[in-house]
Amino acid sequence: MAATVQQISLSSPFADQKPGTSGLRKSSKQFETPHYLESFIESSLRVLPGVAGGTLVVGGDGRYGNRRAIGVIARMAAAHGVARLITTTGGILSTPAASHLIRQNGAIGGVILSASHNPGGPEGDFGVKINGANGGPTPESITDAIFAVTQTLDGYRILEGTPELALDQPGSQQLGAMTVEVVDGVEAYVALMQKLFDFDAIGDLLRGDFPIAFDAMHAVTGPYATRILEGLLGAPAGTVRNGTPLEDFGGGHPDPNLTYAHELAELLLGSDAYRFGAACDGDGDRNMILGQRCFVNPSDSLAVLTANATLAPGYADGLAGVARSMPTSAAADVVAKDLGLPCYETPTGWKFFGNLLDAGRITLCGEESFGTGSNHIREKDGLWAVLFWLNILARRREPVAQIMAEHWNRFGRHYYSRHDYEAIASEAAHGLYKRVKEMQPALVGQAFAGRTIATADDFAYTDPVDGSLTSGQGLRLLLDDGSRVVLRLSGTGTQGATLRVYLESYVPPSGNLAQDPQAALGDLINAIDALAEIKARTGMDRPTVIT
Ligand code: VG1
Ligand code: CO
Numbered sequence: 001m002a003a004t005v006q007q008i009s010l011s012s013p014f015a016d017q018k019p020g021t022s023g024l025r026k027s028s029k030q031f032e033t034p035h036y037l038e039s040f041i042e043s044s045l046r047v048l049p050g051v052a053g054g055t056l057v058v059g060g061d062g063r064y065g066n067r068r069a070i071g072v073i074a075r076m077a078a079a080h081g082v083a084r085l086i087t088t089t090g091g092i093l094s095t096p097a098a099s100h101l102i103r104q105n106g107a108i109g110g111v112i113l114s115a116s117h118n119p120g121g122p123e124g125d126f127g128v129k130i131n132g133a134n135g136g137p138t139p140e141s142i143t144d145a146i147f148a149v150t151q152t153l154d155g156y157r158i159l160e161g162t163p164e165l166a167l168d169q170p171g172s173q174q175l176g177a178m179t180v181e182v183v184d185g186v187e188a189y190v191a192l193m194q195k196l197f198d199f200d201a202i203g204d205l206l207r208g209d210f211p212i213a214f215d216a217m218h219a220v221t222g223p224y225a226t227r228i229l230e231g232l233l234g235a236p237a238g239t240v241r242n243g244t245p246l247e248d249f250g251g252g253h254p255d256p257n258l259t260y261a262h263e264l265a266e267l268l269l270g271s272d273a274y275r276f277g278a279a280c281d282g283d284g285d286r287n288m289i290l291g292q293r294c295f296v297n298p299s300d301s302l303a304v305l306t307a308n309a310t311l312a313p314g315y316a317d318g319l320a321g322v323a324r325s326m327p328t329s330a331a332a333d334v335v336a337k338d339l340g341l342p343c344y345e346t347p348t349g350w351k352f353f354g355n356l357l358d359a360g361r362i363t364l365c366g367e368e369s370f371g372t373g374s375n376h377i378r379e380k381d382g383l384w385a386v387l388f389w390l391n392i393l394a395r396r397r398e399p400v401a402q403i404m405a406e407h408w409n410r411f412g413r414h415y416y417s418r419h420d421y422e423a424i425a426s427e428a429a430h431g432l433y434k435r436v437k438e439m440q441p442a443l444v445g446q447a448f449a450g451r452t453i454a455t456a457d458d459f460a461y462t463d464p465v466d467g468s469l470t471s472g473q474g475l476r477l478l479l480d481d482g483s484r485v486v487l488r489l490s491g492t493g494t495q496g497a498t499l500r501v502y503l504e505s506y507v508p509p510s511g512n513l514a515q516d517p518q519a520a521l522g523d524l525i526n527a528i529d530a531l532a533e534i535k536a537r538t539g540m541d542r543p544t545v546i547t
Pocket of ligand 1: 115116281285325348350367369489490491500
C-alpha cells in the first residue's frame, strides 16, 4: 500500500492542561487513549516555525511507549512536510544529546519522549517535550500557543500505509517524501564532551587508584556513561551500574537523589569503597554528585563549578556570567560576586536560561534540583556535570570533601535543604498555598525563627533579554539575616500535588561550617511548619524526600 496522508477527524477537541515545567507529562495509560499523543503532536507541528521543509530530531529515554511514539511522530511529521527526521538507534536519546543534535543539524527543533524522573512502564508515566531551534525547551509563548491549539483541535494529519521504521541500525530510509536518518545517539555527544574536558587528565585519574561508581538507574545515560567512562576513560568494567535502559527502569524511580538513588548513596556515604559517585535521572539531564562520605548539594555544585571552571579546557578563558533558578541557594552568587561576574535569578525550569545563554550573558547555570549546564547546549546535562567534576578532581587531586571544605572556608556556607511532600491531595496543597499567599502582606515585619521577615512575595521575573514577565513562581519569605524559606507547587508531578519547601541560611567563613544541614535549618523548618500548617494540612508527619 502506498503511503497516503490521512486527515483524521476528532469528534471533540483535545482539552488538556497546559504543559508544565518540562513538557506534557501524563500516565502511560492516558497516552495510550486514542488520538491523545497525536493531538498534542498535531498542535505542536502547527505551532513550531519551519516545519514544512525543515529538519526535526526525535528520540527518548527508552521508557515504555518510546518506540510507538517515534513511529507516530515520524508519520505525522511526514504528513506535515518535514523534509528530514533524525532519530537514533533504538530511539534512545538523552535530553542533552537531543539538544546537541538539534543545534548541530540546524533542525527546527525536536521532540523528546520522556517524563524525566517519573517512573515508566505501562503503569508509570510518559511525556513529550517540544524543543526549539536553539536546542532548548520552547519558551512560554510557544507552549501557550500549543495549548491554545489543543483547545479547538478538530483533526490531525498522519501518513498511513507505511512500513514500521527500522530503528535497530544506523541508516537512511524514506517515509513518503521525508528522509528518516537513524544515527548513533551517543557519538556526537561524546565528541562534544571531548572538546570541553581534559580526557587525558581524567583518564590518568581513573586508571590510577581512584575508584568511582556511576548509577544510570536503568535509564538513558547507561550507553553514554559506559562508552565514556569505561570505554574512553579507562574506568574498570562495572563502574557503570544499572547501565542498560529498561522500559520501566527496573521498577525504580530514576530520580538521582538520596532517597531514590539510595544504593549509590549508601556506597559513597556509608563506606570507603569509592572516591567519587554520581547518578543521572531518566532522561540524563540531571545529576547527583557524591564524594567519599560526602554529599554535594546541587546548589553548592554549581558554585564549585563556577569557582573552578577555568580548570576545564572548554571554560579556560573564563565565564561570561552565571544564572540559577530562584529556589537554588545563593552559593553561586557569592562566587560570581568574587569573580566579578554577572549573576541572574530565574524562575524554575530550564527554558528561562535559554535567552541568557543565547544572548551570551551567561556560561554556566543550574538548579537546586540536581540540574547543571552551560552554553554548550540548551538543556541541563547530567554527564557533563559528572565530567566537569572529574576534570576538577583530576586537576586538584584532592578529595571531594576537602574541595567542599575549602570552598566554604573561602566563600562561607549556604546551608540548604528541599523538603518534598509528594502526591498529596490537590485541594490540600492548593488550599495551603493560597492561604500563605493571602497571609503574605501581613507577614512583613513579623518574627520568624528568631529573625524578622523582611520581604514576603510571589516571585516574578522579567526576562532581561526580551522583557517578558513571568509571575506566580513561588512564595518567598526573605528574612532580615539573608535566610529564606520558599514554597512552590511542582509542575512535573502526575499524582495529586507535590509541595516543595526550600530552606536556606548563610553562615560566613568565620561561622560554624560543619553542622548537619537539617540541624542548621531546624528553626526555619519548625517555623514554616507552624506558619503554613504543613503537617496538619497534608496529613504527613515528614516529607517524602529530603535533599
Ligand atoms: C522539577 C524541578 C525543576 C526542573 C524540572 C524538570 O520541576 O524542581 O527544577 O527544572 O523538574 O526537570 P517541579 O515543577 O516539579 O519542581 V526534569 O529532569 O524532570 O526535565
Ligand atoms: Co530530567
